[in-house]
Amino acid sequence: AQTVTQSQPEMSVQEAETVTLSCTYDTSESDYYLFWYKQPPSRQMILVIRQEAYKQQNATENRFSVNFQKAAKSFSLKISDSQLGDAAMYFCAYRSPLWGTGANSKLTFGKGITLSVRP
Amino acid sequence: GAVVSQHPSRVICKSGTSVKIECRSLDFQATTMFWYRQFPKQSLMLMATSNEGSKATYEQGVEKDKFLINHASLTLSTLTVTSAHPEDSSFYICSASRTGGQETQYFGPGTRLLVL
Numbered sequence: 258a259q260t261v262t263q264s265q266p267e268m269s270v271q272e273a274e275t276v277t278l279s280c281t282y283d284t285s286e287s288d289y290y291l292f293w294y295k296q297p298p299s300r301q302m303i304l305v306i307r308q309e310a311y312k313q314q315n316a317t318e319n320r321f322s323v324n325f326q327k328a329a330k331s332f333s334l335k336i337s338d339s340q341l342g343d344a345a346m347y348f349c350a351y352r353s354p355l356w357g358t359g360a361n362s363k364l365t366f367g368k369g370i371t372l373s374v375r376p
Numbered sequence: 377g378a379v380v381s382q383h384p385s386r387v388i389c390k391s392g393t394s395v396k397i398e399c400r401s402l403d404f405q406a407t408t409m410f411w412y413r414q415f416p417k418q419s420l421m422l423m424a425t426s427n428e429g430s431k432a433t434y435e436q437g438v439e440k441d442k443f444l445i446n447h448a449s450l451t452l453s454t455l456t457v458t459s460a461h462p463e464d465s466s467f468y469i470c471s472a473s474r475t476g477g478q479e480t481q482y483f484g485p486g487t488r489l490l491v492l
Binding site for chain 2: 290292294299300301302303304307309346348352362363364366367368369371
């Protein structure tokens with residue numbers, strides 16, 4: 258079974274600074290998706306970024322980028338120019354197999370990390 | 377695009393009653409929907425996978441007769457908590473994957489259930 262580990266329960270960053278959130282996973286599969294979701298105080302889960310395992314290029318969405326190290330099974334999220342609105346709980350998630358449907362397409366979540374942004 | 381709604385957003389009920397929560401994909405068709413439960417400051421716990429036109433797949437330890445799931449159309453799945461008890465109080469979240477493009481799950485805003 259796949260597992261996703263987020264070992265840091267909390268992090269803090271100064272507004273306008275850069276912060277990196279760590280995530281590691283364990284799998285024996287070669288094709289899969291990885292995600293970062295954000296859950297602000299409203300508790301609405303918001304997709305931040307998505308990475309396909311077969312792509313070597315790291316995904317980027319505006320101020321958010323990932324460092325995907327497939328051999329090391331590491332998938333960290335970098336937030337640049339942190340804003341107060343970035344304060345939230347962030348979840349790393351794994352989805353496999355690439356072609357799965359129904360129950361085979363379920364996500365495995367990490368425990369999450371609470372990010373606070375200092376003004 | 378990819379908007380998922382849930383109704384109600386908040387519900388308070390008496391112990392022993394049943395509560396139905398709706399999950400709708402507003403601008404796309406969803407063959408598969410997922411139901412999660414989340415306790416404060418914790419991760420999402422998958423309860424079941426809902427497939428349009430077929431029986432739901434429940435995760436180990438989740439009571440099928442307690443949490444009834446119906447996915448009657450490509451845009452609607454319902455979760456019914458039967459004979460609710462205070463220990464069922466929680467935050468319930470649904471998500472949906474597009475038919476034909478199923479790699480990303482889009483989440484509803486969640487339903488807060490309080491059983492008195």
